[in-house]
Each structure stands twice: as structure tokens, then as C-alpha cells.
Amino acid sequence: MIHVKNISKSFSGVEILKDISFVFEKGKTNLIIGKSGSGKSVLTKCIVGLLEPDIGDVFYDDIKFSSLKSKDKKKVRKQIGMLFQGSALFDSLTVEENVAFPLRMFTKMTEEEIIDRVNFCLNRVNILNKNTLYPSEISGGMQKRVAIARAISMKPKYLFCDEPNSGLDPVTAIVIDELIQEITKEYQMTTIVITHDMNSVLEIGENILFIDGGVKKWEGNKEEILDVKVKELYDFVYVSKFLAKDEKIVKKKASFEAFKFLY
Amino acid sequence: MIRNLGKYMFMLYHIFFKPEKFSVYWRRFIDEVVQLGVKSLFIVSLMSAFMGAVLVIQTATAIESAWIPDYTVGFTIKQSMLLEFCPTIISLILAGKVGSNIASELGTMRVTEQIDALEVMGVNSIGYLVGPKILAALFIFPIVIMYSMFFGFFGGGLVCYFTEIIPVKQYILGIRYFSEDNFVFIRYALTKTIVFAFIITSISSYYGYYLKGGALEVGKASTNAVVYSSIFILFANYILTQLMLI
Ligand SMILES: Nc1ncnc2c1ncn2[C@@H]1O[C@H](COP(=O)(O)OP(=O)(O)OP(=O)(O)O)[C@@H](O)[C@H]1O
Ligand SMILES: [Mg+2]
Numbered sequence: 205m206i207h208v209k210n211i212s213k214s215f216s217g218v219e220i221l222k223d224i225s226f227v228f229e230k231g232k233t234n235l236i237i238g239k240s241g242s243g244k245s246v247l248t249k250c251i252v253g254l255l256e257p258d259i260g261d262v263f264y265d266d267i268k269f270s271s272l273k274s275k276d277k278k279k280v281r282k283q284i285g286m287l288f289q290g291s292a293l294f295d296s297l298t299v300e301e302n303v304a305f306p307l308r309m310f311t312k313m314t315e316e317e318i319i320d321r322v323n324f325c326l327n328r329v330n331i332l333n334k335n336t337l338y339p340s341e342i343s344g345g346m347q348k349r350v351a352i353a354r355a356i357s358m359k360p361k362y363l364f365c366d367e368p369n370s371g372l373d374p375v376t377a378i379v380i381d382e383l384i385q386e387i388t389k390e391y392q393m394t395t396i397v398i399t400h401d402m403n404s405v406l407e408i409g410e411n412i413l414f415i416d417g418g419v420k421k422w423e424g425n426k427e428e429i430l431d432v433k434v435k436e437l438y439d440f441v442y443v444s445k446f447l448a449k450d451e452k453i454v455k456k457k458a459s460f461e462a463f464k465f466l467y
Numbered sequence: 468m469i470r471n472l473g474k475y476m477f478m479l480y481h482i483f484f485k486p487e488k489f490s491v492y493w494r495r496f497i498d499e500v501v502q503l504g505v506k507s508l509f510i511v512s513l514m515s516a517f518m519g520a521v522l523v524i525q526t527a528t529a530i531e532s533a534w535i536p537d538y539t540v541g542f543t544i545k546q547s548m549l550l551e552f553c554p555t556i557i558s559l560i561l562a563g564k565v566g567s568n569i570a571s572e573l574g575t576m577r578v579t580e581q582i583d584a585l586e587v588m589g590v591n592s593i594g595y596l597v598g599p600k601i602l603a604a605l606f607i608f609p610i611v612i613m614y615s616m617f618f619g620f621f622g623g624g625l626v627c628y629f630t631e632i633i634p635v636k637q638y639i640l641g642i643r644y645f646s647e648d649n650f651v652f653i654r655y656a657l658t659k660t661i662v663f664a665f666i667i668t669s670i671s672s673y674y675g676y677y678l679k680g681g682a683l684e685v686g687k688a689s690t691n692a693v694v695y696s697s698i699f700i701l702f703a704n705y706i707l708t709q710l711m712l713i
Binding site for chain 1: 490491575579580581583584586588591
């Protein structure tokens with residue numbers, strides 16, 4: 205469980221996050237959704253401590269992360285796996301070395317155990333026979349999946365995925381979503397997924413935080429999101445014509461339009 | 468300015484944190500020795516040989532007096548090679564080659580969030596990325612410079628051999644002349660080299676590591692790295708010369 209309390213963050217006078225509080229639950233895929241530029245990446249960076257929030261605290265289970273010394277922060281960080289928006293694989297290392305990196309750095313595993321673990325993780329994300337290639341030699345979608353493999357190689361307690369399926373075809377995107385949900389259940393991780401893909405939201409949104417312009421506008425789950433009455437989120441959800449074709453939703457949309465003046 | 472100095476100091480301080488795992492850092496060190504040193508050997512030997520050759524011709528034509536013995540040429544070459552050309556000029560060349568390499572490598576890692584990825588894993592990214600670079604340079608640059616001295620003399624020797632501007636024997640005699648001073652000269656040269664190695668790697672790392680922005684800034688950072696490393700090398704050169712030779 206990760207508990208975020210009253211986080212605010214500004215860059216050179218511009219307030220990017222305003223007083224955000226939320227509880228990310230254990231064993232669930234927690235989603236942060238919102239438009240591009242709404243502050244989703246900044247929020248996750250504040251949570252993992254890459255950015256220092258101006259105000260507010262972050263709790264990992266009972267540990268008050270934000271007030272730890274950097275040495276103790278490192279201990280918590282060893283339990284964090286993170287997938288960055290741009291994959292952030294190490295260019296100078298091969299696929300195998302990338303996934304093995306945290307294992308070589310932090311564990312006393314033998315070389316054999318490391319390779320076993322690496323292959324297991326790569327199998328898990330469906331990357332086969334690419335061990336000796338460099339990140340620049342595999343496709344963007346594969347890079348994403350290798351990055352996921354690297355993020356889960358240490359069996360983290362907390363998993364952060366910044367747009368895991370942006371730039372992927374719909375089939376692979378769903379495979380990745382399902383994969384993330386599966387491993388979350390399997391290892392009882394606290395998983396945080398950033399996305400602006402409504403498909404993912406409806407697929408894996410067990411606990412959703414919606415932010416708009418750096419402000420928390422709504423929280424709930426994927427069932428509730430279809431009934432939402434918050435204007436900004438409604439626009440976000442129903443911007444997809446595909447969804448709107450669903451009859452039930454069209455009706456809802458119509459009734460929403462009728463009462464729009466209320467909001 | 469003060470902020471930059473503070474950040475630079477902060478970086479240097481973090482290099483000396485205890486490594487997470489020695490074997491990983493050792494491999495990084497070896498990689499950097501190859502990257503920064505071994506891969507520079509070709510250009511360094513080429514430059515030094517030509518420098519030696521040109522110096523021989525210039526010196527020999529400048530002192531065409533019957534009263535001055537031929538070995539003076541060799542002696543003069545030795546002085547200028549050991550004292551100035553090899554340590555300083557080659558370091559400036561290395562500042563261009565190695566400095567831009569370091570700044571763009573670290574800058575790209577910053578832009579593509581690879582440094583953030585290291586930090587999130589709990590790795591001391593400064594210690595892991597910058598530390599081995601600085602240590603590797605401190606270790607390998609003196610060797611590169613000795614190598615350069617050898618090729619400088621060799622280039623000069625070749626000219627003597629092929630043009631007979633002065634006899635090779637006299638050239639070698641000149642180089643050997645006053646050999647009790649050679650040790651002092653080499654110590655001076657290597658001290659300078661070590662200082663320059665530190666300047667090049669730390670300043671270039673600083674510009675790469677703390678880069679803000681995107682791909683465009685990577686180019687600017689590597690230019691800055693080269694410019695500032697060179698300027699500081701020139702300053703340090705003057706100060707060290709005053710301290711050590713007067
Ligand atoms: N280091 C920084 N310095 C200054 N401003 C920043 C910095 N990082 C982010 N911002 C600003 O914060 C705002 C939110 O950025 P953020 O990256 O969190 O958006 P996002 O919600 O992740 O968008 P996307 O879906 O496109 O990834 C943007 O307006 C951005 O310009
Ligand atoms: Mg983002």
C-alpha cells in the first residue's frame with residue numbers, strides 16, 4: 205500500500221500538482237489517468253522520490269518515505285520496480301544484461317541463478333531469443349516489455365508503470381495490461397499504472413485516480429467510471445466514439461447532455 | 468556560478484560513497500579504461516609522431532650554426548616534448564575527444580531517464596557512472612602520455628633517419644643528454660597529466676550528468692565540456708608550472 209498525503213509540487217513558480225491525496229492499494233492495479241500534461245509523471249516521480257514534493261508526504265506501508273535519509277530511501281527503492289515512459293533501458297547493455305542489472309548489483313545470486321531469473325522474466329513478457337541484442341536493435345514495444353522484465357526481476361513490492369502500452373498495437377497493449385494485472389495478483393504487489401488509454405482503464409482499472417491540471421478530480425473503479433458525473437472526466441471517458449457506440453453508454457451520454465447545465 | 472560550484476562539489480562528494488557491489492564497479496572501471504584510454508591510443512600516437520617530426524625539422528633549421536652541436540636539437544626536442552607538448556597538448560586533444568564523449572554519453576542517459584532508472588533502483592548513480600570514469604582516467608592518462616612521449620621521439624627519429632637533417636646518433640645523444648633531469652621532467656609531466664585527467668573527466672561528467680532538457684542540450688553540454696575543460700587545463704598548467712619548475 206502506498207499512501208500519498210497532500211502532495212503539492214511546482215516548477216519555477218508554476219504549480220503542477222495541487223494538494224493530491226490518494227491511497228494505492230496492495231494487490232490491485234491502481235491507475236492514474238488524465239490528459240497529457242496533467243502531471244501524472246510528475247506525481248509518480250514525487251512518489252518514488254526522483255522529485256522532492258514541496259509539501260506533503262508519501263508512505264510506503266508504514267514507512268514515511270519522504271522524511272527518510274537517502275541511505276534508508278535506497279532500502280525502500282530496492283523494493284520498487286519502475287517502468288519509465290520511454291523505457292529507459294541502458295543503451296550500453298544487452299537485453300540480458302539490462303534485466304540482470306539489478307540482480308548483479310544487489311543480490312548474491314550466482315551467475316547461473318541470475319541467468320535463470322533473467323530468462324524467466326523475459327519469458328514472462330514474451331521476449332524470446334533476444335538476449336544478446338542491444339536495446340537499439342529491438343522494436344519500441346519489445347523495449348517496453350524488456351523494461352517490464354527489468355522492473356520485475358527483483359520481485360518488487362511496488363511496481364510503477366508509466367504508460368506501459370503507449371505506442372503499442374492494441375493486441376500487444378492488452379497482453380501487457382493483462383500481464384501487469386497477473387503479476388500484481390501473483391506477487392501481491394502494489395501496482396501503479398499511468399495511462400490515458402480508456403481500453404486499459406476498463407480492462408484493469410481496479411482503483412482509479414483521475415487528475416486534471418494537477419488536481420485530483422475523481423477516484424473510483426472501472427465500474428463507477430462509466431457513471432461518472434465529473435465534467436472533465438466525462439469528457440475524458442467519452443471522447444472515444446468507439447465507447448459511445450455502446451448503447452448503454454450512449455443513453456447515459458444523452459442523459460448527461462440533458463443535465464449538462466447542472467455541472 | 469556558486470550554485471554550479473556547489474553542484475560540482477556535491478558530485479565529487481558522492482563519487483566516494485561505498486560501492487553497492489565491488490565486482491560491478493570493477494567491470495565499469497575496466498570498461499572505462501578501454502573507452503577513455505585504449506581507444507585514444509591511435510590518435511595520440513599519430514599526433515605525437517607528427518609533432519615530434521615537425522619539431523625536429525623546425526628546431527634543426529632554426530639552429531643551423533656551426534658552433535652549436537647537432538645533439539642540441541635532440542635535447543631541445545626532449546625538453547619541449549616532456550615538459551609541454553605531451554602532457555598539455557595531448558591532454559587538450561583528449562579533452563576534445565574524451566570530454567565530448569563523456570558529456571554526450573551522460574547527457575543522453577539523463578535525457579532518456581536512464582539516470583533516473585538507476586536512482587529508482589537504489590543505485591548511487593554518480594558513484595556508478597562518474598566514479599569509474601574519473602578513476603580510469605587518473606590511471607590510464609599517464610600511461611597514454613608516456614606512450615605519446617615515446618611516439619614523439621620516434622617520429623623525430625624517423626625524420627632524422629630519412630632526411631639526415633641531423634644524424635640519428637646525435638639525435639639520440641641529445642635525448643639522453645642531462646639524463647639526471649629526465650626523472651624530474653617526467654614526474655612533472657605525469658603530475659600535470661593526472662591533474663588534467665581529473666579536470667577533463669570531472670568537468671565533462673558534470674556537464675553531462677546535470678544536463679536539463681532534450682537532445683539539443685546534449686550537443687551544447689558536450690561543447691561546454693570541451694571548452695571548460697580546455698580553459699581549466701590551461702589555468703592549471705600555468706599554476707603547476709609556476710609551482711613545480713620555479
Ligand atoms: N522538470 C520539470 N521542470 C519544469 N516543468 C516540468 C518538469 N517536469 C514536468 N514539468 C511540467 O509538468 C507538467 C506535467 O508534466 P507530466 O510529465 O507530469 O505530464 P503527464 O501527465 O505525464 O503527461 P503525458 O501523458 O504526456 O506523459 C507539464 O506541463 C510539464 O511541462
Ligand atoms: Mg507522462
